[in-house]
Amino acid sequence: MPHSDCPPLPTAGTPSCFPTPERPEGDKADCFWQTHHDELRDHRSTSELPSHSDIVIIGAGLAGVSTAYHLTKDGGSSKSITILEARGACSGATGRNGGHCRPDFYGHIPTYMDRAGDRAGAEIAEFEIANLRALKKVIERESIDCDFTLARSVDVWCNEEAAKSAKAVYDRMVAAGFDYMDDVVFYTGDQVEGICGVKGAKACASFTAGTMWPFKFVMHLIKKVLTLGVNLQTHTPVESITRDTQGGYILDTPRGRIHADNVIHANNAYVSGLLPEYGKNIIPCKGICSRITVPEGTTAPLLNNSYINRTEDNTLSYFIPRADGSIIVGGAAKLFRSHEEQWYDNVNDGVLIDSAKDYYNGYMQRTYRGWEDTGAKVDKIWTGVMGYSFDSNPHIGHVPEKDGQFILAGFNGHGMPVIWLAAQELAKMVSNGVPFEKTSMPRLFQTSQFRIDRAQAGKVEDGDILGTGNFAATKP
Ligand SMILES: Cc1cc2nc3c(=O)[nH]c(=O)nc-3n(C[C@H](O)[C@H](O)[C@H](O)COP(=O)(O)OP(=O)(O)OC[C@H]3O[C@@H](n4cnc5c(N)ncnc54)[C@H](O)[C@@H]3O)c2cc1C
Incomplete structure (x- = not known):
């Protein structure tokens, strides 16, 4: 996985999986993206919660707000919609991430091919490429100011063995005949360092990816959906959901209760707080990210590709350059993986990860040609909470055994x-009753009792993860 190298298989459920309170000013000030002031961050459309909403969305990150957008755009749904957000809008992973929108062309795809057949693997790559194009379109159509770029994303391997393995994966993907591999170019040999600019690089590859300011993107969508009648209630954590004997569900919050016909769980890492059955499927795990700047008046060598860099000792960092000359870089999971108490099954995004917090000091000088004397230094550093999924795939669709509840979470x-795009497809399921199988979503993303049980049983992901009995299943 590109943004959090080698996640572990979750082994434990989370007893209390709710967002931690934001520290006054602290969280916003630490995380570069959230230093952008937006008055809607703490917005409440009405002073009281509505007593009923046809659809309640839990979580105002990218998933929840995108779903609200797709439900309302072009007057698509006449249903009432309320978003309940525990903290400020976009204060979760979306407001704290690396800003990298990088489809997986080959990283995890071979694993999915081995588990469920070539087509099931390719579906994921194709969906993610389509998602990037759809994002570009909506950003242009809605004139969204979010620093979006369409760039080449460069994968770099500085370890000889890892470079050889990567080349073998690339060759396998080309041999499989997937059209989208035409966009990938792989380099080995003496020229590699000169092509990617990374000192000691043994191999590199590149393909099309995007970079953006996710907080600005989400805040723009919020502004739009509010004009279309969506009710946003920030600082309103959902504490429990119970079935109403008259039909629908009652959601309890510290500000009172709200009745809903449909509930959409878009609370990613925190899903098991309200849906304990997902406790072993989606585990909250912390990651670290930073912003590096150069002193005023200094011009550092221009970098206009995004990167996934792996050092000689295979420490992975994701990286995007910004037009203001700064760099967003994070990762370094290798340094903290063995210190589980610092990151695993952990929702405390107000505390840095101790064993990695100094890694990005001097990172540019160590890593990139020509940056040695730039004086580049860490300007901001923060953590965020991801939802690691047992089988690495998100859970999307109907929550099993809970008629009228949907999930869009576990993005690993x-x-x-x-x-x-997943939000667009889920919106069709919620408002038009379209079955998952009739959406364009990869079948491995569908949530199911089978996947839930598989994680509960802690089965190793080595085979028929669709539960079809067919290791080379093709999409019906
Ligand atoms: C440090 C870091 C770097 C990352 N870098 C990248 C990257 O470069 N590229 C990439 O693709 N991905 C990256 N990710 C992952 C990416 O950010 C997430 O996959 C994505 O943002 C998930 O969006 P979401 O809306 O599902 O979750 P979130 O943005 O976390 O939104 C969920 C919201 O639900 C709210 N919530 C939770 N429980 C409740 C409740 N009970 N009641 C009400 N509200 C609740 C939370 O407060 C939160 O605001 C990174 C993540 C981190 C932490």
Whole structure:
């Protein structure tokens, strides 16, 4: 997985899986993206909660707000919609991530091919590429000011063995005949360092990806959906959901209760707080990210590709350059993986990850040609909470055994290339009753009792993860 290298298989459920309170000013000030002031961040459309809403969306991150957009755009739904958000809008992973929208062309795709057949793997890559194009379109159509760029994303391997393995994966994907691999170019040999600019690079590859300011994107969508009648209630955590004997559900919050016909769980890492059956499927895991700047008056060598860099010792960092000359870079999971108490099953995004917090000091000088004397230094550093999924795939669709409840969560540190289109397809399921199988979503994304049980049983992900008995299943 590109943004959080080698997630572990979750083994434990989370007893209390709710967002931690934001520290006054602290969280906004630490995270570069949220230093952008937007008055809607703490917005409440009405002073009281509505007593009923046809649809309640839990979570105002990219997933929840994109779903609201797709439900309302072009007057698509006449249903009343309320978004309940525990903290400020876009204060979760979306407001704290790396800003990298990077489809998976080959990273995890071979694993999915091995588990469920070539087509099931390719569906994911194709969906993520389509998601990037759809994002570009909506940003242009709605004139969204979010620093979007369509760039080449460069994968770099500085370890000889890892470079060889990567080349083998690339060759396998080309041999499989997937059209989209035409956009990938792979380099080995003496020229690699000169092509990617990374010191000691042994191999590199590149393909099309996007970069953006996710907080600005989401806040723009919020502004839009509010004009279309959506009711946003920030600082309103949902504490429990119970079935109403008259039909629908009652959601309890510290500000009172609200009745809903449909509930959409778009609270990613925190899903198991309200749906304990997902406790072993989606585990909250912390990641770290930073912004590096150069001193005023200094011009550092221009970098206009995004990167996934792996050092000689295979420490992975994701990286996007910004037009203002700064760099957003994070990752370094290798440094903290063995310190589980610092990041695993952990929702405390107000505390840095101790064993990685100094890693990005001097990172540009160590890593990129020509940056040695730039004086580049960490300007801001923050953490965020991802929803690691047992089988690495998100859970999307009807919540089993809970008629009228839907889920769009568990993005495994890789939500940006998935969420926009997935929200569009989920909106069709919620408002028009379209079955999952008739949407364009990859079948491995469908939530199911089978996947829930599989995680509960802690089964190793080595085979028939669709539960079809067919290891090379093709989409019906
Ligand atoms: C440090 C870091 C770097 C990352 N970098 C990248 C990257 O570069 N590219 C990429 O693709 N992905 C990246 N990710 C992952 C990506 O940010 C997520 O996949 C994506 O933002 C998930 O969006 P979401 O809307 O599902 O979740 P979130 O943005 O977390 O939104 C969920 C919301 O639900 C709210 N909530 C939770 N429980 C409740 C409740 N009970 N009641 C009400 N509200 C509730 C939360 O407060 C939160 O605002 C990164 C994540 C982190 C943490």
